[in-house]
Amino acid sequence: xxxxxxxxxxxxxxxxxxxxxxxxxxxxxxxxxxxxxxxxxxxxxxxxxxxxxxxxxxxxxxxxxxxxxxxxxxxxxxxxxxxxxxxxxxxxxxxxxxxxxxxxxxxxxxxxxxxxxxxxxxxxxxxxxxxxxxxxxxxxxxxxxxxxxxxxxxxxxxxxxxxxxxxxxxxxxxxxxxxxxxxxxxxxxxxxxxxxxxxxxxxxxxxxxxxxxxxxxxxxxxxxxxxxxxxxxxxxxxxxxxxxxxxxxxxxxxxxxxxxxxxxxxxxxxxxxxxxxxxxxxxxxxxxxxxxxxxxxxxxxxxxxxxxxxxxxxxxxxxxxxxxxxxxxxxxxxxxxxxxxxxxxxxxxxxxxx
Numbered sequence: 001x002x003x004x005x006x007x008x009x010x011x012x013x014x015x016x017x018x019x020x021x022x023x024x025x026x027x028x029x030x031x032x033x034x035x036x037x038x039x040x041x042x043x044x045x046x047x048x049x050x051x052x053x054x055x056x057x058x059x060x061x062x063x064x065x066x067x068x069x070x071x072x073x074x075x076x077x078x079x080x081x082x083x084x085x086x087x088x089x090x091x092x093x094x095x096x097x098x099x100x101x102x103x104x105x106x107x108x109x110x111x112x113x114x115x116x117x118x119x120x121x122x123x124x125x126x127x128x129x130x131x132x133x134x135x136x137x138x139x140x141x142x143x144x145x146x147x148x149x150x151x152x153x154x155x156x157x158x159x160x161x162x163x164x165x166x167x168x169x170x171x172x173x174x175x176x177x178x179x180x181x182x183x184x185x186x187x188x189x190x191x192x193x194x195x196x197x198x199x200x201x202x203x204x205x206x207x208x209x210x211x212x213x214x215x216x217x218x219x220x221x222x223x224x225x226x227x228x229x230x231x232x233x234x235x236x237x238x239x240x241x242x243x244x245x246x247x248x249x250x251x252x253x254x255x256x257x258x259x260x261x262x263x264x265x266x267x268x269x270x271x272x273x274x275x276x277x278x279x280x281x282x283x284x285x286x287x288x289x290x291x292x293x294x295x296x297x298x299x300x301x302x303x304x305x306x307x308x309x310x311x312x313x314x315x316x317x318x319x320x321x322x323x324x325x326x327x328x329x330x331x332x333x334x335x336x337x338x339x340x341x342x343x344x345x346x347x348x349x350x351x352x353x354x
Contacts, residue, residue: 002019002032002056003054006052014033014300015033016031017298020295021297022295022296023274023295027087028064029083030083033082035078036077044080044082046069046082048066050065051065052064052065059270060159062158063087063160064085065087086156087161088118091116091143092138095138098112098134099131102128102129104128105146106122106164108146109143112143118162119159120163124152124165126150126164148246148250149243151166151319153167153318163275166319172277172279174278175281176260179283182261182280185258186259187258187285190254190255193251193255194219196224198226199228200240201228202243211240213241213243213244249321254294254313254317256313257312258312259310259311260310262308262309265298272296274293277292278293295309296309
């Protein structure tokens with residue numbers, strides 16, 4: 001059962017539910033709808049300032065502000081639909097300018113979250129960032145890039161805020177076996193998120209010189225480059241070489257994933273959650289491995305009942321490490337690497353004129 005709680009009251013009995021969260025987004029999303037064919041179902045007293053707690057089976061799943069409320073009235077029915085996102089939406093929607101120097105990443109995130117009144121939980125030690133700057137841009141972009149460059153995750157929490165953490169290495173919260181408690185699975189190869197070459201340009205403030213580095217994804221035999229600015233942090237969070245390698249390795253790992261459907265919204269220890277691990281056993285695919293949950297969606301309708309959809313992948317997809325030979329891939333132990341000849345990785349080049 002899903003309920004909304006605000007102004008000391010609870011509103012339940014939603015007929016259509018979609019509650020989603022991802023380690024790649026700073027806010028969770030909620031979509032709810034209900035229809036009555038009898039008397040009116042009333043007008044929910046929601047405003048632009050209302051903070052709503054979303055409860056799933058009595059447990060807090062998200063804390064949101066409403067993006068859109070729509071009511072449709074006919075002679076015989078009255079329907080209400082609600083679209084909402086967690087409190088981190090302000091970091092996504094707003095454009096803001098800020099320049100900060102010689103602060104740890106955790107302090108930068110804390111300052112921006114405090115300004116936008118977004119709760120924050122810090123579960124990781126962070127590096128010093130010599131220079132951090134935004135100019136008329138969404139804080140979410142700068143924060144996500146800075147977190148990724150530090151091999152950290154910044155993702156939504158049930159209280160509407162954010163968690164800054166390493167990708168978890170904890171034991172799996174559950175085991176999902178196809179044919180038993182796993183309803184269905186999709187094997188996903190998403191080639192569009194990968195590129196043949198990653199070029200990162202930055203600026204070394206200590207030496208007052210531009211820097212440039214590039215790495216190759218040698219599976220490609222055609223030109224498909226991605227050029228990036230080094231997150232406006234110069235050499236402070238790993239440098240151009242490391243940033244380029246992280247981007248390549250992360251995208252290569254993320255391109256292979258599994259999408260799993262499970263009946264219900266809970267495992268034995270609680271609600272399914274992002275940045276937790278799960279063991280997956282799919283005998284027809286030769287899969288028996290532990291994966292990290294990157295995306296999670298709760299859904300409810302009159303056909304399938306309550307369903308949880310999980311997108312899982314190798315932990316390397318979030319830490320930017322290379323998958324070592326002999327280790328199970330995100331899709332199958334039987335998967336074989338394809339290659340068209342290896343190219344030597346270029347060294348970092350200092351180009352004062354660039």
